[in-house]
Amino acid sequence: AQSVTQLDSHVSVSEGTPVLLRCNYSSSYSPSLFWYVQHPNKGLQLLLKYTSAATLVKGINGFEAEFKKSETSFHLTKPSAHMSDAAEYFCVVSVERAAGNKLTFGGGTRVLVKP
Amino acid sequence: DGGITQSPKYLFRKEGQNVTLSCEQNLNHDAMYWYRQDPGQGLRLIYYSQIVNDFQKGDIAEGYSVSREKKESFPLTVTSAQKNPTAFYLCASRPASGGFNEQFFGPGTRLTVL
Numbered sequence: 001a002q003s004v005t006q007l008d009s010h011v012s013v014s015e016g017t018p019v020l021l022r023c024n025y026s027s028s029y030s031p032s033l034f035w036y037v038q039h040p041n042k043g044l045q046l047l048l049k050y051t052s053a054a055t056l057v058k059g060i061n062g063f064e065a066e067f068k069k070s071e072t073s074f075h076l077t078k079p080s081a082h083m084s085d086a087a088e089y090f091c092v093v094s095v096e097r098a099a100g101n102k103l104t105f106g107g108g109t110r111v112l113v114k115p
Numbered sequence: 116d117g118g119i120t121q122s123p124k125y126l127f128r129k130e131g132q133n134v135t136l137s138c139e140q141n142l143n144h145d146a147m148y149w150y151r152q153d154p155g156q157g158l159r160l161i162y163y164s165q166i167v168n169d170f171q172k173g174d175i176a177e178g179y180s181v182s183r184e185k186k187e188s189f190p191l192t193v194t195s196a197q198k199n200p201t202a203f204y205l206c207a208s209r210p211a212s213g214g215f216n217e218q219f220f221g222p223g224t225r226l227t228v229l
Binding site: 004009034036041042043044045046049090101102103105106107108 | 119146156157159160163203217218220222223225
């Protein structure tokens with residue numbers, strides 16, 4: 001079985017300051033991990049993915065995440081928040097052996113960016 | 116443009132009615148998925164299909180039905196048996212080849228039961 005826990009349901013940052021979204025996972029097998037972003041009433045867009053290559057993954061819009069197996073974490077960071085980063089973010093785990101390549105979603109972190 | 120389209124964007128249903136949500140993709144992806152999203156929660160898998168004419172139940176299939184007669188289409192019917200159907204519904208697809216391909220999502224349909 002696999003599961004994902006996003007440690008903060010809401011994060012508030014000021015524009016230009018760093019963003020940190022925390023994610024812990026559990027998996028019986030080597031996982032793939034993803035971060036998706038969702039703007040209001042929109043579908044999900046992939047920010048980045050980890051698939052057992054480099055542990056530091058760079059994504060779109062200046063985001064990056066580091067896979068730490070010893071801590072079972074995959075935290076998402078951005079050095080400087082922009083107003084357009086206000087959205088909901090989902091940490092997602094997938095295991096190859098899961099039938100249908102099913103994804104397991106965290107509960108989401110809603111990011112508020114203050115001017 | 117390649118992508119996933121869902122229609123309608125907003126849908127209103129009276130209690131006791133069945134409704135069908137459309138999902139079409141022109142990405143030539145083999146696998147397609149339906150998710151339900153409720154406020155403050157992550158996505159939950161309703162049904163998925165890995166090939167034409169075949170589909171499997173996800174975690175919350177009760178009260179829903181699907182068909183996969185064409186590779187590009189995966190419609191979802193919300194039946195009157197679904198007790199709390201008001202939610203945001205998202206369709207996704209991915210190529211079958213490879214182990215860890217991400218899923219690509221459509222823009223969603225918001226269903227409200229009146």
